[in-house]
Amino acid sequence: MKFSLNPATESALYLTRTFNVPKDKVKKAWLEAGALQKWWGPAVTLDWKPQLGNTFRFDYPITTGEKSAVVGEFRDVSDDMLVLSWVGEGGKKALGGTLVTVEFRKVAQGTELALTHELLPTGAARDAQRAEWLGRLERLGQSLA
Numbered sequence: 229m230k231f232s233l234n235p236a237t238e239s240a241l242y243l244t245r246t247f248n249v250p251k252d253k254v255k256k257a258w259l260e261a262g263a264l265q266k267w268w269g270p271a272v273t274l275d276w277k278p279q280l281g282n283t284f285r286f287d288y289p290i291t292t293g294e295k296s297a298v299v300g301e302f303r304d305v306s307d308d309m310l311v312l313s314w315v316g317e318g319g320k321k322a323l324g325g326t327l328v329t330v331e332f333r334k335v336a337q338g339t340e341l342a343l344t345h346e347l348l349p350t351g352a353a354r355d356a357q358r359a360e361w362l363g364r365l366e367r368l369g370q371s372l373a
Contacts, residue, residue: 241357242342242344244342245340247339247340247368250334250338259278259305261276272287274286278302280304307332309329310332314328326347329342343361
């Protein structure tokens with residue numbers, strides 16, 4: 229997996245990962261709620277219907293009894309791209325409004341997934357999101373194997 233970051237840019241991160249499976253299989257893992265739940269995290273409760281203008285919600289359990297969630301809206305759902313607003317709420321890791329773009333690219337080895345998470349408020353928020361996305365993409369790779 230590649231991680232690319234301009235050190236002067238605290239507000240965005242960019243990750244790529246190549247999966248040795250067809251593009252349709254990678255997209256299905258993102259677009260179908262049941263498939264997404266398998267790799268995103270079984271403890272997560274989700275409301276996920278990827279269509280332009282729909283909203284989504286991920287509820288995460290926190291051991292302290294607090295709730296943490298990510299909510300947003302689907303800004304683009306196309307053959308090659310998924311774009312969503314991304315707002316964290318609750319817990320210690322709350323984020324303001326950010327934007328996540330997931331691109332699906334057919335390559336000789338299978339599918340390259342490029343993920344950009346932008347409008348992050350601080351370098352610390354960027355680093356925390358980087359760690360979370362790296363874990364999610366690792367679980368996605370395991371689910372596609």
